Amino acid sequence: MLYPVFGSPRAPKIEKSVCRNISLSGVRLVFSAPPYHTKWGVQESFPSSFNIFNENEYVRGYKDNAPFIQCFNSQWDIKGFPVVGRRIGWINFSVCVTYIKNASNLFKKLGFEKSLKKLHASTYGIDGKENRHTYETFINWEPQSINGNTWVNYLTRNENDGTTAFTLTWEIPISDQHALSVIFTYYNVCNNAKTDATVKAFSRGVMQTAHLKLSPSAQEQKAAAEKQWPNQKYSEHMEPLRWIRPKKDFISVEEYFADDDE
Numbered sequence: 001m002l003y004p005v006f007g008s009p010r011a012p013k014i015e016k017s018v019c020r021n022i023s024l025s026g027v028r029l030v031f032s033a034p035p036y037h038t039k040w041g042v043q044e045s046f047p048s049s050f051n052i053f054n055e056n057e058y059v060r061g062y063k064d065n066a067p068f069i070q071c072f073n074s075q076w077d078i079k080g081f082p083v084v085g086r087r088i089g090w091i092n093f094s095v096c097v098t099y100i101k102n103a104s105n106l107f108k109k110l111g112f113e114k115s116l117k118k119l120h121a122s123t124y125g126i127d128g129k130e131n132r133h134t135y136e137t138f139i140n141w142e143p144q145s146i147n148g149n150t151w152v153n154y155l156t157r158n159e160n161d162g163t164t165a166f167t168l169t170w171e172i173p174i175s176d177q178h179a180l181s182v183i184f185t186y187y188n189v190c191n192n193a194k195t196d197a198t199v200k201a202f203s204r205g206v207m208q209t210a211h212l213k214l215s216p217s218a219q220e221q222k223a224a225a226e227k228q229w230p231n232q233k234y235s236e237h238m239e240p241l242r243w244i245r246p247k248k249d250f251i252s253v254e255e256y257f258a259d260d261d262e
Helices: 109-124 195-207 216-228 253-261
Strands: 018-024 027-033 068-079 087-099 135-146 149-160 163-173 178-187 211-213 241-243
Touching: 018 068, 027 087, 027 178, 027 195, 068 195, 087 195, 109 135, 109 149, 109 178, 109 241, 163 195, 178 195
Parallel strands: none
Antiparallel strands: 018 027, 027 211, 068 087, 087 178, 135 149, 135 241, 149 163, 163 178
16 A cells, blocks of 8 residues: 555655665766556656767756756655545656856865756746746755765745645755756645645655765865865855845736737
8 A cells, every 4th residue: 555544644655665776977866756547648768878978968048047967757646534535636757967067166065055946047037038936945054974975955835827836846966067856746626634644754765765966076176176175065055046026017817808808
C-alpha cells in the first residue's frame, strides 16, 4: 500500500520508494522516491544520463536567461481521510540542472547565493518574463547538510490567477556554472491546515535519500574555489525576495470577455 492507512492529509510512504540513478557528465545523483501516483497521467520516461555541456540537452536554448535540463519529474496526490479517499492536493516533483550564465563561480558560496538572487529577480522582478503575478522566494532559507553535501533549502510562494503554489527547493552547484535543483511544488486545494507540515516531512524524507558525487573536474573546481575563498559558508538567513502584485493586476473573466467584445 503506497499511502498510510490513517491520517489526513496523507502523502505517499517513503518506504515504498524506487531508487533513481542520474548521471550528469560525470556527476552522479542517486535518490529514492515513491512511484508516480495521481488521478490523471502516467510516469514519463527519462534517460539516466545527460550531457550538461551540450546545449541541445536543454529545454530552453542557450540564449534564454536560464536554460535548464529536465532530468526527472513525477507527481503524487495528497489524500484526505481514507474513508472519503478524495484528493485534497498534489505534489509535482522535479530534478533539473540549470546553466547559470555569466556566474563568477558557483563554488564560491556567496557567489552562488548572489547568482540565485539575480536569477529569480531577472525572471520574476519588474523586468522579468514572469512579472505579472505575486512571487515570494527564499522564505525560510536554510543551508542543510545531506549525506556529506551542503544544499541550500528555501520555500517559494507563487500566486497565479487565483491559484497558489508552494515550492520547496533544494539546490547545490555541480560545476562552476551549473546548479542542480530538487523541487517539490505542491497545491493545497482544500486549504487543509496540516498539508504544509505533511509535504515538508515527505520532501525531507526524499532528500535524506539523496547522495551526490561530483565529477573529477567539478571536484577540482570546488577545491580551487575553497582554496581561493577559504572558510566560506552559506548565509544562515536570507531576506526573502518579494514581488507583491495587487489583485487589480489580474484580469477577471468579465474583463477578458469584455476585451473580446471591443
